[in-house]
Amino acid sequence: MLAMNLLSVTHAEKIIRSTQNKARTVECALASSLGKILAESIVADRDQPSADRSSMDGIALSMATWKKGCREFSIEGVQKAGIAAKTLKK
Secondary structure, eight states: OOOOOOOOOHHHHHHHHHHOOOOOOOOOOGGTTTTTOOOSOOOOSSSSSSSSSOSSOOOOOOHHHHHOOOOOOOOOOOTTTSOOOOOOOO
């Protein structure tokens, strides 16, 4: 069997840290930030939007039923703006 000279975890970490490139921080416009890495986390001070709402109309349907070949669905309900959210049937 060949003898191997293994590094300790501490020594390996020291080598890794000593060879790492320190990233420099630059400010740039949002439009030119594609492909860049954030220097810090971005956290919102409140939910956006602040209430459950939708800016457009839409529909919901069962994907499992769609995959079975069904292409006709009945309207089970209408959700108007400002009304408490309904629970969908499964």
